[in-house]
Amino acid sequence: MASTLKTIALFGGTFNPVHFGHLRMALELKQVLGFDQMRLLPSHQPAHRAEPGVSAQARRDMLALALEHCTELQLDERELQRNGPTYTVDTLEELRAELGYQVSISFCMGLDSLLGLPAWHRWEQLLTLAHLVVVTRPGWQIPRDGEVAELLLRHRGELADLQREAAGRILLREQTLLPISATGIRSLIKSGRSPQFLLPERVLDYIQTHQLYKSEQ
Numbered sequence: 001m002a003s004t005l006k007t008i009a010l011f012g013g014t015f016n017p018v019h020f021g022h023l024r025m026a027l028e029l030k031q032v033l034g035f036d037q038m039r040l041l042p043s044h045q046p047a048h049r050a051e052p053g054v055s056a057q058a059r060r061d062m063l064a065l066a067l068e069h070c071t072e073l074q075l076d077e078r079e080l081q082r083n084g085p086t087y088t089v090d091t092l093e094e095l096r097a098e099l100g101y102q103v104s105i106s107f108c109m110g111l112d113s114l115l116g117l118p119a120w121h122r123w124e125q126l127l128t129l130a131h132l133v134v135v136t137r138p139g140w141q142i143p144r145d146g147e148v149a150e151l152l153l154r155h156r157g158e159l160a161d162l163q164r165e166a167a168g169r170i171l172l173r174e175q176t177l178l179p180i181s182a183t184g185i186r187s188l189i190k191s192g193r194s195p196q197f198l199l200p201e202r203v204l205d206y207i208q209t210h211q212l213y214k215s216e217q
């Protein structure tokens with residue numbers, strides 16, 4: 001019988017700021033898919049978007065506050081320690097060098113990110129290093145042709161594959177997302193309205209103390 005590997009999941013993002021949409025998604029994936037660890041991975045200098053107006057340190061501090069009383073989710077700061085654009089493939093290579101191949105690593109993302117995957121740095125190597133867990137919304141559309149459709153055809157797998165193989169599968173998981181975005185939170189603050197109840201109270205206190213998002217950030 002095939003043995004079961006230790007399973008580590010990563011949930012990467014800009015987290016500018018972290019909100020309940022991110023936190024619920026990470027916690028649900030960990031619990032439903034039974035990962036041994038779920039690590040939230042703030043990016044330093046996001047590769048495919050404008051540099052955030054709020055420092056990496058402040059985005060990290062807000063994430064640390066959000067996770068302070070949560071034993072199920074961990075903060076992984078490795079991308080903040082690397083200079084230059086943050087590429088996921090570099091992070092996964094670093095993790096593999098540390099952990100070897102007796103561990104299953106899953107990188108979690110939304111379907112939107114999967115559709116943009118062919119633009120990621122050295123994207124063909126991602127599945128040699130990790131599985132992808134792709135969260136879709138009810139009524140989602142998987143592409144029928146193109147590079148992503150071919151990728152799905154070759155790599156689509158089940159939960160059991162993630163538990164016995166180190167990398168190389170794509171698991172599609174349907175999940176309802178909370179309708180919250182960091183962009184929405186920033187624009188509420190900028191227009192003088194409150195984002196209370198969309199993110200943890202301690203994160204809101206941090207934003208207010210440091211006067212974040214009042215101008216274009």
Ligand SMILES: Nc1ncnc2c1ncn2[C@@H]1O[C@H](COP(=O)(O)OP(=O)(O)OP(=O)(O)O)[C@@H](O)[C@H]1O
Nearest residue numbers: 013014015021022025109110177178180181182183
């Ligand atoms: N409401 C949500 N529920 C679950 N996952 C989310 C939600 N919003 C974003 N995500 C996912 O969280 C990860 C990190 O996203 P990111 O930090 O860009 O947050 P965001 O709220 O989408 O930010 P922005 O509005 O600035 O684009 C991505 O994989 C994204 O798909």
Ligand SMILES: O=C(O)c1ccc[n+]([C@@H]2O[C@H](COP(=O)([O-])O)[C@@H](O)[C@H]2O)c1
Nearest residue numbers: 012013014043047048087088089120121
């Ligand atoms: O490696 C890349 O080229 C790459 C391109 C776009 C996004 N990513 C990663 O995808 C995750 C979500 O990104 P974002 O921009 O939606 O917050 C985050 O961990 C990013 O580092 C990675």
